[in-house]
Amino acid sequence: MSLTNEIIQQRLIDKFGDQVSGFSDSYGMLQFEAPKEMNLKVLNFLYDDPQLGFIFLTDLTGVHYPDQTGRELAVVYHLHNLTENIRLRFKVFTGVLQPDVYTATGLFSSANWMERETYDFFGINFVGHPNLKRILNVDEMDYFPMRKEFPLEDQTRIDKDDEMFGRG
Amino acid sequence: MSEHIKLPEGSIEKTTTTLNLGPTHPATHGVMQNILELDGERIVSADQTIGYIHRAFEKLAERRPLAQITTLTDRLNYCSSPLNNMGWHMTCEKLLGITTPKRVDYLRVIVMELARIADHLICNSIMGVDAGAYTGFLYVMQYRELIYEIYEEICGARLTTNMGRIGGFERNFNDIAFQKLEKFLDEYPKALKEFENMFQRNRIFMDRTIGVGGISAERALNYGFTGPNLRAAGVDYDVRVHAPYSSYQDFEFTIPVGSTGDSYDRWLVREQEMWQSLSIIRQAYQKVQAFTGTDAEVYHADVPEYYLPAKQDVYTKMEALIYHFKIIMGETDIPAGEVYHSVEGGNGELGFYLISDGGRAPYRLHFRRPCFIYYQAFEELVKGAMLSDAIITMSSLNLIAGEMDA
Numbered sequence: 001m002s003l004t005n006e007i008i009q010q011r012l013i014d015k016f017g018d019q020v021s022g023f024s025d026s027y028g029m030l031q032f033e034a035p036k037e038m039n040l041k042v043l044n045f046l047y048d049d050p051q052l053g054f055i056f057l058t059d060l061t062g063v064h065y066p067d068q069t070g071r072e073l074a075v076v077y078h079l080h081n082l083t084e085n086i087r088l089r090f091k092v093f094t095g096v097l098q099p100d101v102y103t104a105t106g107l108f109s110s111a112n113w114m115e116r117e118t119y120d121f122f123g124i125n126f127v128g129h130p131n132l133k134r135i136l137n138v139d140e141m142d143y144f145p146m147r148k149e150f151p152l153e154d155q156t157r158i159d160k161d162d163e164m165f166g167r168g
Numbered sequence: 169m170s171e172h173i174k175l176p177e178g179s180i181e182k183t184t185t186t187l188n189l190g191p192t193h194p195a196t197h198g199v200m201q202n203i204l205e206l207d208g209e210r211i212v213s214a215d216q217t218i219g220y221i222h223r224a225f226e227k228l229a230e231r232r233p234l235a236q237i238t239t240l241t242d243r244l245n246y247c248s249s250p251l252n253n254m255g256w257h258m259t260c261e262k263l264l265g266i267t268t269p270k271r272v273d274y275l276r277v278i279v280m281e282l283a284r285i286a287d288h289l290i291c292n293s294i295m296g297v298d299a300g301a302y303t304g305f306l307y308v309m310q311y312r313e314l315i316y317e318i319y320e321e322i323c324g325a326r327l328t329t330n331m332g333r334i335g336g337f338e339r340n341f342n343d344i345a346f347q348k349l350e351k352f353l354d355e356y357p358k359a360l361k362e363f364e365n366m367f368q369r370n371r372i373f374m375d376r377t378i379g380v381g382g383i384s385a386e387r388a389l390n391y392g393f394t395g396p397n398l399r400a401a402g403v404d405y406d407v408r409v410h411a412p413y414s415s416y417q418d419f420e421f422t423i424p425v426g427s428t429g430d431s432y433d434r435w436l437v438r439e440q441e442m443w444q445s446l447s448i449i450r451q452a453y454q455k456v457q458a459f460t461g462t463d464a465e466v467y468h469a470d471v472p473e474y475y476l477p478a479k480q481d482v483y484t485k486m487e488a489l490i491y492h493f494k495i496i497m498g499e500t501d502i503p504a505g506e507v508y509h510s511v512e513g514g515n516g517e518l519g520f521y522l523i524s525d526g527g528r529a530p531y532r533l534h535f536r537r538p539c540f541i542y543y544q545a546f547e548e549l550v551k552g553a554m555l556s557d558a559i560i561t562m563s564s565l566n567l568i569a570g571e572m573d574a
Contacts, residue, residue: 026506027262056389059508059519061534078508078521078536082389082403085410089508110392113544121226136219136573145227152231 003051003084005030011052015045026089033091039075040102042090046079047107054079054088057104060114062122064096066148072096073124077104094124096147103129121146184212187555191220195559197294198569202546202558209554214547218540222573229533233498234260234334234474237533242328244537245571248287248514249329250279250319255511258413259520260334263507264474271459271466272336273415277452278349279322279331280414280511281445285356286315287514288396288438288445291566295435296367298563299376304366311356314348321345335475336468346453353450360446364439374432381549381561382430391545394538395516396437397565401429407512418455419448431564438566473500498528515539515566539565540572 008030012020020042022033034042046054059078066072071093080087094101103126104111115126116135123144126132134141143150189195189202196202199220205212225240232240241252254276261268268276289312293305316326321344323331332338367373383393388401398405406423408416424440426433459466468475472491481488494500504526510519516538525531542565549565550558 027508029508031506057392058510058517059521059534059536061521063523063532076521078519082405082410087508089506108392109387109390110541110544113540114392117540134219136222138219145224152227 003081003086005086005088008052008086008088011049012042012045016042022091029087029089031089031091033093036075036092036094036101039077039090039092040104040107043077043079043104043107046088046090052081053083054081056080056082057108057110057114058087060104060111060118062118062124062146064122064147066096068093070095073099073122075101075118075124096123099124100127101125102127103132105129120144123147183207189558191217195298195562197563198567198572200543200567200569200572202562204555204558206555209556211550211553211555211558214550214558216543216546218543218569219573221569225574226533226535229530232529233495233500234502234530235495236498237530238332239328239330241535242330243570244535244574245287245514245518245539245568246327247290247568248283249327250283250331251287251511251513252518253329253331254280254414255509255513255518256520257332257334258511259507259509259522260474261469262509263505263522263524264334264471264503266335266469266471266474268336268414268469269466270415271456271463272468274418274452274455275337275341275467276332276414277416277419278449278456279319281449281452282315282318282349282352284445284512284514285442286312287566288442291515291563292367292435292438293363295377295431295560295563296373298560299373301366301370301373304363308359308363311352311359314352314356318345318348318352321348333468333475335471338476340465340467349449349453353446353453357443357446360439360442367435368439376556376560377432377435377564378430379428380431380553380557381564382428382433383545383549384429387545387548388429391548392541393516393545394542395513395566396441397429397434397516397542399423400426400433400437402427407510407517411510413509413511419451421448431560434564434566501526501528502530510536513538515568515571516542535574537571537574539567540574543567543572 009023020032020034024031046052058080061076063074073094073096075092077090115129118124119132120134120137185206187204187206191199191201201217203215229237238253238256241256242249244252289308293308296304319329320326323329383401385401385403388398402425404423404425421444424437426437476495477488477491482492502524504524506523508521510517519536521534522530523532549561
């Protein structure tokens, strides 16, 4: 029997009850969220369950929503079941003051650098990560540049001596 | 004198040698650093440093209207920019709910497969260079040049192409483009065959690559490998088949797979994919030629809000002028939603995760860059191997610094 979004949703609800929530269909892809303490349980279940078998981590990234108090940062997992050829999107939210989320490196080796990248840009602290340090930015950087409080430079600013770069 | 020499703690007892391979070493083919610990010539450990050409594309994209992000995608995998461009346009089209005409799809397939050939050609011939065979590289460059000339006819640029628009192409392909395509289809197979003869059963090349940098299918999946590198390990995952986009379901082609996942298999998979791409281009070209009359003039979908109107209309028609202004100034609101779309890029699954909150620019855009994800397996691939194997493994992975660092 081929796997559909409804079956996945039912399996998850059977297992986790009301802890998994926010099911929706986003351009054909099942999307849901869970509390951040649950992320490894959910990922493990999706990985190990013989019917689900989401063994491929396509993508892991972060999103910053500064207006959602208490759940400012999101970690987004894109998982893929290659045999049934179905994808899903799984999110956990965390507060910006204590952005601790369990690492998925134990399950997916590919999560290593993706989590480092997410840490680098959003400051999400992946608890248990073997080597959580900056990856694309310089080590000395003391802020997390993809957060929304760091706007891009005003393109019309005139206070800068930029003669050499054609803006003076 | 000797008090000036301060040796690091424990350096006398150290029995291994530390070697910096890169960031500007000619064999790294891009700006990336590998700190190798060597015991003689054997690699004990490898620590990669990347990010030397990080340009904050994801941050920049948060201010740009959709059409202006195409130029950012050019600079990801710059060996196959049109593939990235098309992938981005298709992501936008998915978000906006645009369906493209069949002719546009087929033209896109031609361009994408040409880009794939250009990408594989570089990777395979560079592998030859790293194994000591320079000739093949120079020989096939001629055909990459021809591909670039075709790009030039289509969009005016060669490397960072910014090709196509949301909904189609900026102009129809001209006759010279098709003539050059015919020339390519005519001449390239012969050169590819010769290139293949030079390497495929070459004793030296085989000795240098067989069993070097191998990975099992399970490990490759766990490491998030995609594209030729995953297929070389024996997993027949190809986005073109698993989630057909741009009418790939209309084409007949096979997915070559390897078995051992070593450098030689990766080379073979790319080689076979080039033949498959040639076959796809031929089919697509036939399908394009089958359009007659006004159908043969179709090169974009009818989406005035996102597709720039013709210049003469801008000067003479009110609506066209308004749309022109709104597109150029980026004043079109895009619908809210979250969309993930991926295409089979030159070196794997190139994904675009776009979150829109209904504003004029994406709220968040994330690129799933295949070589960023699979490069972390490098240490596992080369541990215990010789130094020279590390170099050929690196080139067989098709690492593009621009894509890795985004």
